[in-house]
Amino acid sequence: MVQRGANSIGLSGYFLNLLAPRRPRYGWVDKRADAHGVGKLWRFNMTRRRNIMLGGGALAVAGMGIGYAVLRDMGSLDDYEAAVATTRATLRQVPEIGDLLRYASLAPSGHNTQPWKFQADGRRIVILPDFAQRTPIVDPDDHHLYVSLGCAAENLALSCAARGGAGELRFDPSDGGSVAIEMGNSAPGTSPLFEAIPRRQSSRGQYDGKPVSNADMQALTLAASVPGVDLILISDRPQIDRLRDLVITGNSAQMADKAFVRELRSWIRFSPREAITTGDGLFSATTGNPILPAWLGPFFFDMAFKADAENEKYARQINSSAGIAVFTAEKEDHEHWVLAGRAAQRFALQATALGLKCAFINQPVEVAHLRPDLAKLIGLPSRRPDLVMRYGHGPSLPYSARRPVDVTMKL
Numbered sequence: 475m476v477q478r479g480a481n482s483i484g485l486s487g488y489f490l491n492l493l494a495p496r497r498p499r500y501g502w503v504d505k506r507a508d509a510h511g512v513g514k515l516w517r518f519n520m521t522r523r524r525n526i527m528l529g530g531g532a533l534a535v536a537g538m539g540i541g542y543a544v545l546r547d548m549g550s551l552d553d554y555e556a557a558v559a560t561t562r563a564t565l566r567q568v569p570e571i572g573d574l575l576r577y578a579s580l581a582p583s584g585h586n587t588q589p590w591k592f593q594a595d596g597r598r599i600v601i602l603p604d605f606a607q608r609t610p611i612v613d614p615d616d617h618h619l620y621v622s623l624g625c626a627a628e629n630l631a632l633s634c635a636a637r638g639g640a641g642e643l644r645f646d647p648s649d650g651g652s653v654a655i656e657m658g659n660s661a662p663g664t665s666p667l668f669e670a671i672p673r674r675q676s677s678r679g680q681y682d683g684k685p686v687s688n689a690d691m692q693a694l695t696l697a698a699s700v701p702g703v704d705l706i707l708i709s710d711r712p713q714i715d716r717l718r719d720l721v722i723t724g725n726s727a728q729m730a731d732k733a734f735v736r737e738l739r740s741w742i743r744f745s746p747r748e749a750i751t752t753g754d755g756l757f758s759a760t761t762g763n764p765i766l767p768a769w770l771g772p773f774f775f776d777m778a779f780k781a782d783a784e785n786e787k788y789a790r791q792i793n794s795s796a797g798i799a800v801f802t803a804e805k806e807d808h809e810h811w812v813l814a815g816r817a818a819q820r821f822a823l824q825a826t827a828l829g830l831k832c833a834f835i836n837q838p839v840e841v842a843h844l845r846p847d848l849a850k851l852i853g854l855p856s857r858r859p860d861l862v863m864r865y866g867h868g869p870s871l872p873y874s875a876r877r878p879v880d881v882t883m884k885l
């Protein structure tokens with residue numbers, strides 16, 4: 475990542491300040507984001523720009539020409555905002571299948587790969603794995619891929635229920651496994667979790683360190699209760715510190731792995747245009763990082779994405795969180811990974827409904843040799859922990875993009 479830490483914008487941020495369009499503040503970044511050093515990425519330094527204009531003469535004119543070309547290449551944040559708003563529009567009261575699938579697609583997925591294909595037949599919708607969207611380095615056994623299917627399945631079930639088509643999600647183990655829902659005829663019944671679907675996000679900023687109330691903790695536990703999955707909530711500081719150290723050990727291992735870094739870089743979208751065009755991947759702005767032209771991004775990524783800075787950032791982020799949720803399913807198979815995804819998604823939606831933020835910090839489950847340490851830490855030494863998520867009160871960041879639904883339809 476090009477950011478040198480949650481509160482500094484680094485060299486590329488400086489570069490962006492010179493080139494950024496006239497926009498005092500990016501629409502999505504709220505006031506609290508400023509307090510946490512995120513909003514400042516978008517602030518425009520008028521004085522600096524004026525000085526350059528006056529002092530540079532012909533050079534400045536040439537520079538502006540280049541700057542204009544660069545900005546044109548990047549696309550605009552307004553266009554990105556508009557594209558994302560379309561994908562997050564409120565579900566119609568009488569939705570078409572495509573509307574329901576759009577809501578399913580608002581689920582999280584590892585590296586935002588959206589590794590799902592949908593098949594619709596009458597009132598039956600099937601969610602299948604899309605192996606073309608695998609991330610074989612970080613997720614060699616497709617664990618995250620099936621978790622992501624579970625997250626999308628949960629969104630779909632909540633959406634069907636909200637619009638009068640409640641049905642049960644069923645896992646079919648054949649052909650690698652898929653999840654199906656047969657929509658019934660029920661009374662439409664919206665729910666706080668359903669309402670939260672378009673607002674949920676992986677909020678990777680720094681939180682405010684304040685605890686979450688007991689009532690909210692109870693609501694989170696209740697919402698995430700899915701048979702076959704255990705949720706362990708850690709809010710005791712010494713335990714959080716131990717988990718933080720596991721995250722940092724895992725992150726160091728991943729950053730020392732060239733293949734991991736190469737795969738991650740391939741999913742980063744540095745410019746709004748790239749993010750809109752692909753509709754997938756990790757757009758810099760959604761992680762609090764500066765935007766860059768697509769051709770320049772990888773260069774800055776290689777220069778600025780360093781283990782020490784990333785580890786410091788993770789330490790700050792975890793220290794500022796109210797607690798950490800660890801999800802672990804009873805068994806290690808595709809069906810249970812889907813269940814773990816459903817539980818995590820219900821937790822994240824409930825958190826959103828309560829005005830809380832959350833973000834995955836999965837290094838200790840992705841780096842296989844750290845899993846036993848994490849399993850011991852949560853008091854379930856014989857289990858494979860599935861997911862790790864921090865939560866607390868914090869700022870919003872720009873929403874991430876999604877691919878158009880027709881691209882994810884299997885004919």
Ligand SMILES: Cc1cc2nc3c(=O)[nH]c(=O)nc-3n(C[C@H](O)[C@H](O)[C@H](O)COP(=O)(O)O)c2cc1C
Pocket residue numbers: 580581582583584585586617618619621622625674675676677678755756833834835836837873874
């Ligand atoms: C199985 C799974 C694993 C993930 N692991 C991480 C992670 O380790 N770190 C992280 O920052 N985000 C992680 N994410 C979050 C995704 O990057 C995120 O969902 C995606 O970029 C889409 O953004 P959104 O959640 O804001 O919609 C994970 C998501 C899933 C479903």
